[in-house]
Amino acid sequence: MARGFFITFEGGEGAGKTTQIRRLEARLGATGREVVITREPGGSPGAEAIRALLVTGDAERWSPMTETLLMYAARRDHIERVIAPALARGAVVLCDRFADSTRAYQGAGGGAPAEFIGALEAAVLGGVRPDLTLILDLPADMGLARAAGRGGSEARFESKGAAFHSRLRAAFLAIAEAEPDRCVLIDATRDEATVGAAVWSWVKSRLGPP
Numbered sequence: 001m002a003r004g005f006f007i008t009f010e011g012g013e014g015a016g017k018t019t020q021i022r023r024l025e026a027r028l029g030a031t032g033r034e035v036v037i038t039r040e041p042g043g044s045p046g047a048e049a050i051r052a053l054l055v056t057g058d059a060e061r062w063s064p065m066t067e068t069l070l071m072y073a074a075r076r077d078h079i080e081r082v083i084a085p086a087l088a089r090g091a092v093v094l095c096d097r098f099a100d101s102t103r104a105y106q107g108a109g110g111g112a113p114a115e116f117i118g119a120l121e122a123a124v125l126g127g128v129r130p131d132l133t134l135i136l137d138l139p140a141d142m143g144l145a146r147a148a149g150r151g152g153s154e155a156r157f158e159s160k161g162a163a164f165h166s167r168l169r170a171a172f173l174a175i176a177e178a179e180p181d182r183c184v185l186i187d188a189t190r191d192e193a194t195v196g197a198a199v200w201s202w203v204k205s206r207l208g209p210p
């Protein structure tokens, strides 16, 4: 069976993931490979419906454990209906956030137990694990300022306070350190083109020839 390549983008708020995914899509498209762009929470109709529950409303709307369960319900639907079929076709899948965001936001940020999240990863992800995770790193206050400039109604997590967001950054750095074969840390304080060049060079080196 064909096996595609699964790339996830991670990081705090306002790190530029969405912009970088679009840039990478353009570069990968020119190689003739099928590229699928998707996001979490969301990416399938069912998961997008769950996303609406997660990213809108009051900061304390859900407990960290409930949030984790909702994220994993959305993730399972997304895997079954979008990610696994695309990988089976041989596509390159670019996903804006995935399981590391749950470890960081609900785990390190919110205090959901790491064993609980680990058990869900084992039970729900199956064999669908990222081949490469690009972590866009920048100070929390810089990212929040960028995200605030963007506006919009999906600001529930942005409203969680400075201490929460500092814990996220530390969590992503710890994930990068713990899993160096999968994760690459990219300095996202630099301009868009420089970050894009770093992203492309890592992807090229890991993906190999078409």
Ligand code: TMP
Pocket (backbone or CB within 6 Å): 013, 039, 040, 041, 055, 071, 096, 097, 098, 099, 100, 101, 102, 103, 105, 106, 157, 158
């Ligand atoms: P986005 O702004 O990158 O589209 O992501 C939506 C929000 O959802 C963002 O604030 C991070 C949050 N999130 C989690 O808290 N846990 C998760 O597992 C995922 C995928 C996202």
